[in-house]
Amino acid sequence: MAHFAIAHCNMNSFPATKTFVRSTGSCSAICRYSLPFQIDSCSRKILRSRKVRQQNLSIVRATAAPMNQEVEKSLLSGSLQSDPFSKSKKVMIIGGDGYCGWATALHLSNKGYEVAIVDNLVRRLFDHQLGIDSLTPISSIQNRIQRWKSITGKNIQLYIGDICEFEFLAEAFKAFEPESVVHFGEQRSAPYSMIDRSRAVYTQHNNVIGTLNVLFAIKEFSPECHLVKLGTMGEYGTPNIDIEEGYITITHNGRTDTLPYPKQASSFYHLSKVHDSHNIAFTCKAWGIQATDLNQGVVYGVRTDETEMHEELYNRFDYDGVFGTALNRFCVQAAVGHPLTVYGKGGQTRGYLDIRDTVQCVELAIANPAKQGEFRVFNQFTEQFSVNDLANLVTTVGKKLGLDVQTMNVPNPRVEAEEHYYNAKHTKLIELGLQPHLLSDSLLDSLLNFAIKYKDRVDTTQIMPTVSWKKIGVKPQSVTSR
Ligand code: NAD
Ligand code: USQ
Numbered sequence: 001m002a003h004f005a006i007a008h009c010n011m012n013s014f015p016a017t018k019t020f021v022r023s024t025g026s027c028s029a030i031c032r033y034s035l036p037f038q039i040d041s042c043s044r045k046i047l048r049s050r051k052v053r054q055q056n057l058s059i060v061r062a063t064a065a066p067m068n069q070e071v072e073k074s075l076l077s078g079s080l081q082s083d084p085f086s087k088s089k090k091v092m093i094i095g096g097d098g099y100c101g102w103a104t105a106l107h108l109s110n111k112g113y114e115v116a117i118v119d120n121l122v123r124r125l126f127d128h129q130l131g132i133d134s135l136t137p138i139s140s141i142q143n144r145i146q147r148w149k150s151i152t153g154k155n156i157q158l159y160i161g162d163i164c165e166f167e168f169l170a171e172a173f174k175a176f177e178p179e180s181v182v183h184f185g186e187q188r189s190a191p192y193s194m195i196d197r198s199r200a201v202y203t204q205h206n207n208v209i210g211t212l213n214v215l216f217a218i219k220e221f222s223p224e225c226h227l228v229k230l231g232t233m234g235e236y237g238t239p240n241i242d243i244e245e246g247y248i249t250i251t252h253n254g255r256t257d258t259l260p261y262p263k264q265a266s267s268f269y270h271l272s273k274v275h276d277s278h279n280i281a282f283t284c285k286a287w288g289i290q291a292t293d294l295n296q297g298v299v300y301g302v303r304t305d306e307t308e309m310h311e312e313l314y315n316r317f318d319y320d321g322v323f324g325t326a327l328n329r330f331c332v333q334a335a336v337g338h339p340l341t342v343y344g345k346g347g348q349t350r351g352y353l354d355i356r357d358t359v360q361c362v363e364l365a366i367a368n369p370a371k372q373g374e375f376r377v378f379n380q381f382t383e384q385f386s387v388n389d390l391a392n393l394v395t396t397v398g399k400k401l402g403l404d405v406q407t408m409n410v411p412n413p414r415v416e417a418e419e420h421y422y423n424a425k426h427t428k429l430i431e432l433g434l435q436p437h438l439l440s441d442s443l444l445d446s447l448l449n450f451a452i453k454y455k456d457r458v459d460t461t462q463i464m465p466t467v468s469w470k471k472i473g474v475k476p477q478s479v480t481s482r
Helices: 041-048 069-075 084-088 097-112 122-130 143-151 166-176 197-221 267-286 326-336 355-367 387-400 427-432 442-455
Strands: 003-008 019-024 027-032 060-065 091-095 114-117 156-160 180-183 226-232 248-252 256-261 290-296 298-300 340-343 349-354 374-380 383-385 406-412
Touching: 003 387, 091 097, 091 256, 097 114, 097 143, 097 355, 114 143, 114 166, 143 156, 156 166, 166 197, 166 383, 180 197, 180 355, 197 226, 197 267, 226 267, 226 355, 256 267, 267 290, 267 374, 290 355, 298 326, 298 355, 326 340, 326 442, 340 387, 355 374, 355 427, 374 427, 387 442, 406 442
Parallel strands: 091 114, 091 180, 114 156, 180 226, 226 290, 290 374, 298 349, 340 406
Antiparallel strands: 003 060, 019 027, 060 156, 248 256, 349 383
């Protein structure tokens, strides 16, 4: 059995930044929350009533116990079972309680990697603050990890804390000694970053400082460690030329150079990723850090082989107007009979991928690391769709399931091109062996059926977008009271 050392943080009396250090036997934990704004009394009540303070906002380090080798053997998939290198490799997953991070943590653990999750659970706090919830019921991170251990015999270590607090991150690095760090741990919603000034500042502070701290931790404690950082296709924007993978060769006034591809991000969130990329590229040059920037497209789906093993392992599935992403939202909308919310003309085209491919791509990046000093960029998506394409696909498959799917054109709350050229390269991960799960009728069918199964949990008042790119101001906004 894993055992836990728990130091409780009382959020009610918690100033915005305060450091706690607590040691219990062999386990120690350090935490400093730096929240963008005070928790209002309503959130406090919810936190209290759901015992979140006790269950989720505590600092926990689960100490690894010896693995159950028999169970492990029987569950490891054939290909990696015979690879002794991958079995010993230690991977730290920052943001491992989130949508992409949880699926990846289980996948890598199942493949024989030694996994540690680092997360401050702030994503769960956003849900409470905004009054939103995942379509799927999700267990606490502690229960998730215990259930994984009981099913597979595998340990996942857990470090709860904020990576913007360097002391905490340093302790986690020294204790776990990662060989790879997969960094998912950021505020990832474009609309959230456009709610008001405080969320814009929070997003850029959290993402840019968190990533800087990871870079310093690698330099100081694990200089050989490979950083796999989740970037976004949105860093490139929608240029009127083909999008390359990270770099473009330009001839200007008779001279030629290969330069970082131009960045034209379109939200304070997407801009935070651009800043991250620049900081990582600089430290690769200056300190010899080895890094892979995965410019990921929009992710859809919810099931992976591992999350399917038990309800307590289910992943989150966001459908609300702040954290929900296009295709996932459309499936839930179709399931509850809400018209599909196409913003503006619907010609906005992006790269998309199945969450099963997210975990595959990260595994490929870890198994084929960048060289020392290399800043490598992969465009991580499998297919391009416009918003109208997605609406048409969901309508067609929904009708086959007997759903009456309608579409509405919502005035676009964002500032973005609605009709544009889009052709992004995405060959490097395929060359490494990615076998894409393309969006087919059967996948959409199963996603829609999944949404139908949980449709009683849908709060339809959370579906329409509430955040406007143009109306953002300095006045703190409460999304629920609008
Ligand atoms: P998510 O919000 O579900 O998960 C992010 C996790 O990071 C959460 O568990 C959160 O608590 C944690 N976190 C945030 N700030 C932290 C901090 N300072 N310290 C410790 N933990 C922190 O997001 P996701 O959808 O899983 O996205 C993961 C990453 O992938 C993000 O970097 C995002 O930008 C990128 N990405 C996501 C998508 C998508 O469609 N979901 C697409 C492209 C790129
Ligand atoms: N859109 C609609 N209707 C909706 C929701 C979205 O028309 O109900 C449109 C948006 O206007 C946008 C496109 O669909 O043009 C994609 O929006 P999204 O909300 O699905 O995705 P986005 O805001 O771009 O962000 C998501 C993730 C983010 C990640 C990004 C990858 O939240 O973390 O970085 O996808 S990318 O889009 O490639 O930048």
